[in-house]
Amino acid sequence: MRVVSLVPSLTEAVAVSAPGALVGATDWCSHPVGLDVTRVGGTKNPKADRIVALAPDLVIANEEENRASDLDDLRTAGIEVLVTEVRDVPQAFRELARVLDACGVRARPRWLDEAERTWSSPSAPDRRTTAVVPIWRRPWMVLGRDTFAGDVLARLGVDHLYAAHEDRYPRIPLDDLLAAAPDVVVLPDEPYRFTADDGPEAFPGLPCALVSGRHLTWYGPSLTEAPRVLSEALRAARR
The missing domain is CATH 3.40.50.1980 (Nitrogenase molybdenum iron protein domain)
Known part of the structure; x- marks a missing residue:
């Protein structure tokens, strides 16, 4: 093959x-x-x-x-x-x-069984969190409806605020994202590579979680560790 x-x-x-x-x-x-x-x-x-x-x-x-x-x-x-x-x-x-x-x-494969077991009962925080999840800037684009990454976050207790938007990856002006007042801004390193110096400065006063795009958007062996890695990043951002 x-x-x-x-x-x-x-x-x-x-x-x-x-x-x-x-x-x-x-x-x-x-x-x-x-x-x-x-x-x-x-x-x-x-x-x-x-x-x-x-x-x-x-x-x-x-x-x-x-x-x-x-x-x-x-x-x-x-x-x-x-x-x-x-x-x-x-x-x-x-x-x-x-x-x-x-x-x-x-x-x-063993990793596939392990990943399914992990996701059958992922640990979630006692209180659900609201988020916006930019995936691009210039222009700003965020997760919208019907996305794998959105479902991943929802299963970890994070509700992104544009989940009901008619577009899957809507363009939202930055002022509107700020006005939405999420509990946390989730900034993955792909497809746009957000970093500590490129992204958080646009959201003053809001906790920002820099997360691995591989754990947020990939479906493969990374699913075995994604709940732990993402949950740790989200907790760290809100301390």
Whole structure:
């Protein structure tokens, strides 16, 4: 089995569960650290000729991270493409099982069982917290409705204030974000790389939690430790 992954979290899942199957991945596929495969460009602009040259049996993709036109080009070239859809934690586990099965993994990986057990009863604070979750600035964009990251936070006791917005990633002026007066501002390091010097200064007087995007938005082996890592970051921000 020869697999090309166009989704960083799925790259990690396949790499640790089906050693040797992965032959190509995007430039953004950073885990496992030291992954030695052919790089095929970005998630939004993969190099089709490079992927075709790898002669993969399967390309794995995601309906949100990858463009339909790029996937259609691969299909036209005769390559099988598996497209995932992940909007909440239970769906992530179902899609991970489907991907790994398609990649020839017959024995269920231990990490997947551990992650499901962890998320079956994640510890949540006694009092629920409200948040805004920027994912970009210039312009400011935040989590809206129907997102995997939003579901992750909700299961940890954090209700983001734009969960009912008609858009999945609405553009909200900074003044409106400040006026929403959340308990905490959650600033991930992807897709925009918020840092201690780039993000918190825009929200004076509000606690800001700098969190790992891998633990907030990835669905793969990182799910085993995501509840602990995210909960610790949120607690630290509100002390």
